[in-house]
Amino acid sequence: MWGLVTVHARRAGLLLPLFSLRTERDWGIGEIGDLGAMAGWLRRAGQGLLQLLPLNELPDHETSPYSALSGMAIDPRFISLDLVPDFEAAGGEASLDAASRELLAQVRTAPRVRYPSVRKLKAEALTKAYRHFVHAELSADTPRAGAFRAFLRDQAWWLDGYALFRALHDEQAARPWTEWPAALRDRNVQAVAAARARLHDAIQYRQYLQWLADDQWRAARRAAEGVAIFGDLPFMVALDSADVWERQREFRLDASLGVPPDAFSETGQDWNLPVYRWDVIEAGGFEWLTARARRYASLFDGYRVDHVVGFFRTFFREPAGASGFTPAGEAAQRALGERILDIFLASGATVVAEDLGVVPDFVRASMAKLDVPGCKVFRWERRWNTEGHPFVDPADYPVRSVAVTGTHDTEPMAIWWSAAAAAERAAAAGVAGAGAILRDELSALAPGTPGDEMSPAVRDALLEVVYAAASDLVIVPLPDAFAWSDRINTPAVVDDVNWTWRLPWPLEEFDDKAETAEASRRLRALAERHRRA
Secondary structure (H helix, E strand, O other): OEOOEOOOOOEEEEEOOHHHOOOOOOOOOOOHHHHHHHHHHHHHOOOOEEEOOOOEOOOOOOOOOOOOOOOOOEOHHHOOHHHOHHHHHOOHHHHOOHHHHHHHHHHHHOOEOOHHHHHHHHHHHHHHHHHHHHHHHHOOOOHHHHHHHHHHHHOHHHHHHHHHHHHHHHHOOOOOHHHOOHHHHOOOHHHHHHHHHHOHHHHHHHHHHHHHHHHHHHHHHHHOOOOEEEEEEOOOOOOOOHHHHHOHHHEEEEEEEEEOOEOOEOOOEEEEEEEEOHHHHHHOOOHHHHHHHHHHHHHOOEEEEOOHHHHOOEEEEOOOOOEEEEOOOHHHHHHHHHHHHHHHHHOOOEEEEOOOOOOOHHHHHHHHHHOOOEEEEHHHOEOOOOOOOOEOOHHHOOOOEEEEOOOOOOOOHHHHHHHOOHHHHHHHHOOOOOOOOOHHHHHHHOOOOOOOOOOHHHHHHHHHHHHOOOOOEEEEEHHHHHOOOOOOOOOOOOOOOOOOEOOOOOHHHOOOOHHHHHHHHHHHHHHHHOOOO
């Protein structure tokens, strides 16, 4: 099964980060409780899938969902406060002081996520909720207290270590664990036991937040019935994470992973993340990756494996300048990648691989062998060895693939088209699509000069071609479905704009606004026409 999507069934969906959702009751960021409303709009639009970006908890200074404090925990910033009984019982929004209520009003209407303010407000509210829970529920041993304790028992396999790490992280003023006192840094048994006793309340607070997030998540999944929720499994977590602190032997801390120089970058990329020690991980039975697969399968119908080539061969750089791949040699790389993909597949969730960029042929051969779909970005699928570099007709894509107009990292389709030279537009016009659909429309528009805005006709023509793809699955970033120029992320840029994009209107208005109502009808027609509804 593809989660809710049967193997070889044609489905379509949209990509939208959870943080980008907007409702009238949110606290300045998309929340778990918003998923039901989004899924309802998708159902009405004939779409059967919502692709999210990673939901893992981030440190306070970070906005990229790919640099997490934990590979398991949901970020508490996604908790819907109006769905937390303890917060409402403690007075809800009315219990906030005047300054906090004013700040809440500001972040709710802000065009972008204001992370520092959102985190400050939610920390205040969640702390208030926890204090009420301890006083009114735990101390009285109520049914909710029993449900909380059952969650602790059920999720102890990842929750215990995570909650201890977060409590220590707070105690150490958010310093990375590599700078903690040696006994804690090195996980001395006596020091860890003392910390568990000393920080009992702080540990329980972190466990409480994960219980709230888990309870809301499962309710949101039920509300999304008929729409598969897909996650995104990052290739790595941050050095300063619960996972690396707990499993220090499984990572090289004296090297940094990235990608080598290629056609996209003369210098390659250094991601400043620790490097897997594959020999140690293999000797331990791939325990952590198996646990991550188990966790993701419990949260999602399926998930995209980020940077899948890195699970076959990991590129590293050492401080002295040396670099290379681990493991070395194609045979070892193939064996490693297939073993890890087998682990992900065994979790029971649908697995899709992000295989973009420079990917060796043997990686894609292994994916085909294991029946793992890869991604086809329309604008990049060209016959580069043929004169004029014609586009590959999406009708010729492999059935077991995911056709996309772009990703969270690419510029939106509207920006790509406006900057495309006449020759590139002409090449796009040569795509026959399904039965030469809209060839004349594209041909008439293609000769435009760079800088032209994408017209609705061009948007619809390009979406038509992608929806007509032979691929089982089509996923379109939501901005592309509207031909908006809003960008989710610009790679290698660290500023106050990246990862902050929000919907321009709350979901409550989607059925009434002309633009979103028209988009719903248009997307449903596309899905029905190409047997994806």
